[in-house]
Amino acid sequence: MSETAAEPLPRGEVVVVTGMTGAGRSTAAKELEDLGYYVVDNLPPSLLPDVVRLVDGSLGKRQPIAVVVDVRSGSFFASLHTQLAQGFEGRRTTLVFLDASDEVLVRRQEAARRPHPLQASGRLLDGLHRERRVLADLRGDADLVIDTGALNVHQLTDRIAEAFGTPGSTQLKVTVLSFGFKYGIPVDADYLADMRFLPNPFWIPELRDHTGRDSDVADYVRSRPGAAEFLDAYLPVLTGVGAGYVREGKRFMRVAIGCTGGKHRSVAMTEEIARRLVAAGFEAKAMHRDLGRE
Template identity: 70%
Template sequence: MADDATLPPADAVTDPEVRSADETPDAGLVIITGMTGAGRSTAAKELEDLGYFVVDNLPPALVPEVVKLVDQSRGRQQPIAVVVDVRSGSFFESVYDHRHQHTTGRPTTIVYLDAADDVLVRRQEAARRPHPLQGDGRLLDGLEAERVVLATLRGIADLVIDTTALNVHQLTKRVRQHFGSAESTRLKTTVISFGFKYGIPVDADYVADMRFLPNPHWIPELKQHTGQDARVADYVKSQPGAEEFLAGYLPLLDLVSEGYLREGKRFMTIAVGCTGGKHRSVAMTEEVAHRLRALGRDVRVIHRDLGRE
């Protein structure tokens, strides 16, 4: 989805909160169109993150075939989004069919993205790309021609978003408001236990070192067990500093989680390490995950190096 220029940074997001699951539209077909540089690719990427099957620059005549293939392979509950731009010849007739003759059998929403000409010019110049309709003329000539071609479509669009004053995060949140469900917009957190001697997970956003706690490896009755064993877990969590660490670390993670959501991030990975990834890191990973779930977070646990010794 590289047909749009990157939107510029701006101030903090002030849009309303994401819709509840009960208000989320049924799975259907979303057609994304509008002016070049207005953010079509950004909107499409957000829909992809929300679980949509996204196809960029699809000729409208092929939309029914794509819907049919998705219905067969993924089922009718798989939402679909297609990006269509001004270069699509039979665009209006095809869109009219989808809206009024229901050729795909799915409820269809047309999203039209727009912005002021001076903003579109700046975005296209920053991307150093010509407009598809400018020919030998100026970039502004291409934009003016595009507005003429898309005028009818803008009039029948279900949702028009003016991105003139929006940055990437504000646009993605606007898309989430209309198409996101409570489940698809939750931050998905992975907590990984690991052993430092095997290396730090390369995808970790945050790394916590549990080597400040006494090692159960040196306790004969605990050595052969792992941090998933209740006796080992109780031993680790009862050590000086363990509870203090959890009491300080969890509010930080909760704060960061909220910030990630505001910035449009969907995934966070927390790595918890000890020497071999068997005792302390495993026990503390389970406890961190447990406390995050108690805060309402969507959490999964991976014990990367368990059994590797």
């Protein structure tokens, strides 16, 4: 009787967390630890392969690993690109970049009463600008960019849990986010669409106090001239890009849908786009950044 060889168990992934000082790296690391990751903070990138081998030997190859890397690593930091390109013992690698505006980062650093590691004898803002230059390429290569400027600690941990709460999943996770242009464009969006070409329900008294989640507003928005044409044209773009992301090993896609205040048009279209993406076989969810601000 022949015996079929068992398939090798999948290896745990390696999540590399980096980003701007004050953007929430420690919060992200703590949440990853709570999710079962073996976490190492402020690790020189050149030591990453050694950490993976040690974890393989002591905790097993399925143990997921998270490492926090920042500019405090000094000259070692330059080797991170090389290490990421080479990979780590066959494990899937995800690069997470945490960011926020200079204004937010300065406010957080001043509240914590900590100097910036690249500040030297200059201003805090000088240190931030140096750090942005050093990190520019990594930000461009990141698999997941999270703008933490408008997030509190709990919201950031929710974003991390949303992304890494199911270790081993290789399905593309799509977030469709509604927003209001009056409150600023989401800087971590991969794709952005403007719904201000549609009539605004705000000017219809019986719809003004409702939102795009209400059926009367949603029906109104989707029935306006151009709405169906937009959806029919935009969805194939997103599904095509999503399929390409999967082929390239990318796991996250963030689509931002905007209108003036983020209450009516963008909300209704976000819900519909997320619904169609789910119907097309993607793991998609709708989120509403500015709903309730008006």
